[in-house]
Amino acid sequence: MDDSFPVRVPVPDLRDLTAGNTGIPGVWSLDSGLPGPRAAIVSLVHGNEFQGAAVLARWLRAGLRPARGSLTLVFANLDAFARFDPADPTLSRYVDEDLNRVWCPALLDGGRDSLELRRARALRPALEAAEVLLDLHSMLWPSDPLMLVGRAPDALDLARRVGAPPVVVLDGERPEGPRLIDHAGSAGSGPPRLTFLAEAGPHWEPETEAVSEACAAGLLRALGMLHPAAGAPDVQPEVWAVSRCVTAASRHFAFTQPFRGGVVIPRAGTLIARDGEAEIRTPHDDCMLVMPSPRVMRGHVAVRLGRRVGARG
CATH class of the missing domain: 2.40.50.630 (OB fold (Dihydrolipoamide Acetyltransferase, E2P))
Known part of the structure; x- marks a missing residue:
């Protein structure tokens, strides 16, 4: 198998967005002023998976506002992203440890320290406030795009209405450690949070950014948070x-x-x-x-x- 990984897309410039507007670097809160869902879309959990971040950056610069409810946009591992080198693109996945394997109270509330744990603890309040969370990723090895969801019936129903990627996989926890979508942090006294992880396609390929955007926009459409409101997707996903x-x-x-x-x-x-x-x-x-x-x-x-x-x- 070919182990070369060409970078076929430009690396986004995020310098104007890293401060955020919440007091937490890289975290943006957009409020409609109207009742509705509290949604969060997360990018850059892995520093070399930046195509979801390119989508969120474009949306912020275009002045996106949700039609109802509130939307939080997150650039997660900015320190790892700052180390990205197209000549060796796999080395900037994280700095000390995988940010997507630390999401449980034992680690978040424990005494162990790493750059990624500090970042997870800083992001925790903003992410735990969300009722619906989408985590945008891409893949190193060749694979068709897919959406990973927990096994809650409401999560599957929403994933079907998102419409992209065209494959939905009902998943369990990973043995290497709890991911952000596995984190049971409370969004309040209501129903459990609905969490999704989009694997939008191969790293550094142009079509992966398009799938990331289709998925993120599909989620907002399904939640009634887009201007103008749109109908259901034309293609219903396969579910595994x-x-x-x-x-x-x-x-x-x-x-x-x-x-x-x-x-x-x-x-x-x-x-x-x-x-x-x-x-x-x-x-x-x-x-x-x-x-x-x-x-x-x-x-x-x-x-x-x-x-x-x-x-x-």
């Missing part, structure tokens, strides 16, 4: 549920071929990888490979396996 999370148990995990994320393996029992002496086979027919990682460390997720919602067996 993670049936198994495959974690590498050895340093010798390897797929049998260079699978692209989103590929569907028709038959149960198909050999897809070897983990040392162990064989990894599909547990059911029509098994989707969700974001397979061909370079995975022991103890990290190599692939999630998905079953189409409504399928039997």
Whole structure:
């Protein structure tokens, strides 16, 4: 597999936006003055995944205001982004540790220190105030775009109405650590927060920014927060549920071929990888490979396996 990662898009200039308008660097609050949802859209949780940030920057410079409710826009890991180098673009994912693996009270309220933990603690009040949260990401390895959601029925209903990306995956927590969308921080005394993570496509490809914008705009449209109001999306997404999370148990995990994320393996029992002496086979027919990682460390997720919602067996 080719391990070169060309950067085919310009790196956005965010210098005029890093101060924010809330007292928290990189956090912008836009209030309609009318009742409605409290939504947050987050970018740059990983410093080298900046195409969602390019969308939010364009919106802020264009003077976006929600039609109702309030909208918080976040540029999360600005320190990691400041280190981005197109000549070696994978090195600026984070500074000390992954900002998307620290979102639980034990870590946020504990005594451990890192640049990313300090940033998570600073962002926490703004993010916990949101009733609906969308986290914009992109992917290192080839994969079709998808939306990851928790298993709350209301979250799935809203994801269907967003309309982009065209694949929705009902996901569980990652063994490497809790992500922002796993964080159960309270948005008040109402129903649980609805959280979504959009994997908008490969890093540094032009179409990934377009998918990021379609997803973010689709969420605001579904919440009635866009001027002018728009109808439902033309295409209803496919819905899949993670049936198994495959974690590498050895340093010798390897797929049998260079699978692209989103590929569907028709038959149960198909050999897809070897983990040392162990064989990894599909547990059911029509098994989707969700974001397979061909370079995975022991103890990290190599692939999630998905079953189409409504399928039997």
